[in-house]
Amino acid sequence: MKYMRQFGIILGVTCAGELMKYFIPLPIPGSIYGLLLMFVLLLTKVIKVENVKDVGEFLIEIMPLMFIPAGVGLMASWGELQGFLVPLLVITVSTTFIVIFVTGKVTDFMMDRKEKTSRKNRKVREE
Known part of the structure; x- marks a missing residue:
């Protein structure tokens, strides 16, 4: 339940x-x-x-x-995709790298922020 x-x-x-x-x-x-x-x-x-x-x-x-239904849909419409396959691949690969880069930077920022907060809390407890 x-x-x-x-x-x-x-x-x-x-x-x-x-x-x-x-x-x-x-x-x-x-x-x-x-x-x-x-x-x-x-x-x-x-x-x-x-x-x-x-x-x-x-x-x-x-x-x-x-993602299986989406993949099957892509395979079913392969004939329509062939005309613009190269631009589609370039866009897909470049946006994937952009997402990886941005995710890494945001993660670094959040980890640094958490570390600074924990250091600040430790100092307050020590005093």
């Missing part, structure tokens, strides 16, 4: 994101609204992490399976 409740919470937030897409006139997918809504709800502790943690971890574990 715990898993059904957690999945229901995630599904409810996802549905709310889809509804937001129709009421907010911006070209943003409903899934993004849902992610932002879940982030805000977790940040404000309206939803506690423990209330969605187990199902969230399960969904992350099975995420590679979610």
